[in-house]
Amino acid sequence: MKKSLLLPILFLLATHWVSAQSSLGVIDILEFPATVRSGDSINFIAVVQNTGNVTIPNGTLISISMAINGDLDSMELVGMDTLTEDLDASDTVEIRTDQTIRITAPQYHIGGVNIIVVWPSANSILTTDSVTRQFYVDYAVGIEENRGNEAFELFPVPVQDKLYLNLESGVELEEVRITDMAGRLLFRTELKEVDVRTLAPGTYIIKAKLRDGQIITRKFVKAG
Numbered sequence: 001m002k003k004s005l006l007l008p009i010l011f012l013l014a015t016h017w018v019s020a021q022s023s024l025g026v027i028d029i030l031e032f033p034a035t036v037r038s039g040d041s042i043n044f045i046a047v048v049q050n051t052g053n054v055t056i057p058n059g060t061l062i063s064i065s066m067a068i069n070g071d072l073d074s075m076e077l078v079g080m081d082t083l084t085e086d087l088d089a090s091d092t093v094e095i096r097t098d099q100t101i102r103i104t105a106p107q108y109h110i111g112g113v114n115i116i117v118v119w120p121s122a123n124s125i126l127t128t129d130s131v132t133r134q135f136y137v138d139y140a141v142g143i144e145e146n147r148g149n150e151a152f153e154l155f156p157v158p159v160q161d162k163l164y165l166n167l168e169s170g171v172e173l174e175e176v177r178i179t180d181m182a183g184r185l186l187f188r189t190e191l192k193e194v195d196v197r198t199l200a201p202g203t204y205i206i207k208a209k210l211r212d213g214q215i216i217t218r219k220f221v222k223a224g
Helices: 002-019
Strands: 023-030 035-037 045-050 061-068 071-082 092-096 112-121 126-129 131-138 152-155 162-167 173-179 185-189 193-195 202-210 215-222
Touching: 023 112, 023 131, 045 061, 045 112, 061 092, 071 092, 112 126, 152 215, 162 173
Parallel strands: 023 126, 035 131
Antiparallel strands: 023 045, 045 092, 061 071, 061 112, 112 131, 152 162, 162 193, 173 185, 173 202, 202 215
């Protein structure tokens, strides 16, 4: 009789141990720019969620790590924070990176797309979810005009509707990017004609990448 009772009790305890566990996941990244200039430094916020069904207690230290372009050897600790209150199931907490991340080669692809993976960790707590973010690292040309050669002509300026790029014969265009003065990417195209009617009046930056690798940067004004 005792054995017949003991087996169901052990089964119930084992089931509870398997189903009740602490786990963490990063579900979003905030304040991470879509475009970063080479040499710039950035910080961001990781939104961490209790993805388990057990409350994570006040005082738990949560760390945020980051890997670059799928290279686990480049994984680095970029932030940590201690919970100031219990984190119940499905609750979230925002953790800002306290390590400034400098965007330089060779870790990052300059003039191309990069991918970071961010995930959380804490002692004796399972990590279940990470977030992948893709962003573009631009050349460090700043916001000053870099006219390169005179093979590039931009008109009309100021512009209201469509902005046209005129290239000399033999000059091939690879890509055009338009950003605001803070470097945030607004448009990307391979065409020589850009519809800017949706832009608010103000000053913007256009960067044309030529097939020979040259980057030409100009400012232009969107009229009201």
